[in-house]
Amino acid sequence: QNDSCSSTAGAGRQFESWKMKAEQAKKVEFIRTAENLKNQLVNVEKDKNGHLYNRKTDFRVEYSILEELEHSITSFCLTEAKIVQRLSKIQNNVKRLQQQLKDVKPTPEFVDKLKEMMEEVENAINAFKEEQRQIYEQLLKEEKTAINELSVFERKVELWALGSSTTKKVLQLPSARVSDKTLENHLPEEVVEFERFLQRTGGPQGGWDDYDHQNFLKVWTKHKGRLSYIDEAVEYLCGRTKEDIEQHHKWYQEFLILHKRKKESIKKWKEKQQQEKEGNMKEKEKSEKMLKEEWLQREEAQKQKAAAKRRRQQAAIEAWKKEKAIALAMEQASQLKLEERKEKKQQKERQRQCHLKLLLERYTLQKKEKEELEKLEEEKREEAENEERKRIAAEEITKFQER
Numbered sequence: 001q002n003d004s005c006s007s008t009a010g011a012g013r014q015f016e017s018w019k020m021k022a023e024q025a026k027k028v029e030f031i032r033t034a035e036n037l038k039n040q041l042v043n044v045e046k047d048k049n050g051h052l053y054n055r056k057t058d059f060r061v062e063y064s065i066l067e068e069l070e071h072s073i074t075s076f077c078l079t080e081a082k083i084v085q086r087l088s089k090i091q092n093n094v095k096r097l098q099q100q101l102k103d104v105k106p107t108p109e110f111v112d113k114l115k116e117m118m119e120e121v122e123n124a125i126n127a128f129k130e131e132q133r134q135i136y137e138q139l140l141k142e143e144k145t146a147i148n149e150l151s152v153f154e155r156k157v158e159l160w161a162l163g164s165s166t167t168k169k170v171l172q173l174p175s176a177r178v179s180d181k182t183l184e185n186h187l188p189e190e191v192v193e194f195e196r197f198l199q200r201t202g203g204p205q206g207g208w209d210d211y212d213h214q215n216f217l218k219v220w221t222k223h224k225g226r227l228s229y230i231d232e233a234v235e236y237l238c239g240r241t242k243e244d245i246e247q248h249h250k251w252y253q254e255f256l257i258l259h260k261r262k263k264e265s266i267k268k269w270k271e272k273q274q275q276e277k278e279g280n281m282k283e284k285e286k287s288e289k290m291l292k293e294e295w296l297q298r299e300e301a302q303k304q305k306a307a308a309k310r311r312r313q314q315a316a317i318e319a320w321k322k323e324k325a326i327a328l329a330m331e332q333a334s335q336l337k338l339e340e341r342k343e344k345k346q347q348k349e350r351q352r353q354c355h356l357k358l359l360l361e362r363y364t365l366q367k368k369e370k371e372e373l374e375k376l377e378e379e380k381r382e383e384a385e386n387e388e389r390k391r392i393a394a395e396e397i398t399k400f401q402e403r
Contacts (some may be wrong), residue, residue: 052369086128144210151204155195190265194258206251212237216248 097117106108187195198204205213215236223229233245240248 086124090121090128092122093117093124097121115175147210155204188265188269190258190261192264197258201251201255204255206248206255208248212240216245216252220249220252250319 097114100114100117201207208216216233219233219236220231223232227249229247230242230249234242236242237245
């Protein structure tokens with residue numbers, strides 16, 4: 001029983017040792033695989049950077065844009081994660097405070113602890129609100145900048161649509177300003193007048209900021225442009241006097257008149273352009289029709305030429321196929337004859353081996369019979385010799401007894 005217990009314990013230790021070795025081998029293999037994958041990743045990164053950061057490659061510009069987008073998305077995700085983390089922390093503090101309020105103890109220490117927790121939660125919430133307010137104000141500033149840029153760009157597009165190549169070049173200048181002389185030479189009079197009015201009066205908002213101008217428009221639209229809106233506008237627009245609003249009202253009336261003239265002028269210009277475009281389209285269609293007829297004739301000639309070429313190629317392919325079929329048939333016949341000769345040779349070899357096998361078996365059988373016969377004769381001879389020795393011994397015993 002002790003031997004069986006010791007053998008069982010030894011087997012258990014051997015199994016544990018084998019298990020530890022197997023786990024160690026797995027760890028080593030995993031580490032080796034991880035190292036190989038890491039090296040492969042480094043090589044792939046080198047190849048990618050070599051291709052993408054090369055100035056001669058065509059993908060550099062597109063990849064740079066994607067890289068900037070990826071960085072911006074990553075930054076946004078990190079910011080969002082930080083916000084979620086802070087909100088979770090505030091939520092946990094609030095829950096902890098609510099849990100404390102469920103078990104109120106009328107002691108000064110408990111009150112001080114509650115006060116400290118409430119101040120901590122309140123400070124965290126106020127800090128978060130202040131930070132978000134600053135971010136919101138920054139976004140409002142960026143939105144305002146974007147709106148102004150879009151407004152300038154819209155005016156550029158309108159001027160570009162009306163102007164000639166000289167106007168386009170002027171609009172592409174860094175200053176983004178159009179001189180009066182250029183406008184007079186290349187733009188309709190109404191457009192020039194509207195642009196001069198905007199340059200003279202402080203832009204599309206009459207020198208006001210976007211917030212005040214939008215509030216002015218809300219009240220003005222509500223009263224449908226009647227002067228009764230001025231009193232309400234004074235309440236809406238803090239920091240603006242009644243005279244400022246009346247002056248802005250006059251500016252806006254003139255702005256609407258000039259803008260309407262500009263739109264009508266652009267409409268007439270578009271109609272003229274459309275008529276010219278239709279005339280050009282007719283001429284273009286006529287020339288395209290002639291070109292199409294010539295192209296169809298050339299296409300038909302090329303088709304006939306291609307059909308004749310295909311027929312010649314088809315005939316050549318058919319002849320090649322026939323030659324290939326004849327050659328294949330001859331090769332198959334030759335292969336068949338070769339296989340028949342090979343089969344006959346193998347059959348003769350099998351017959352010869354079978355004959356040799358029969359001869360060997362016959363020789364083995366004869367040898368075995370001969371050995372058995374010789375063995376039988378040897379046994380008979382030994383038996384005769386034994387009988388002779390017995391007879392001689394009996395005679396010797398008889399002679400000895402007679403003496």
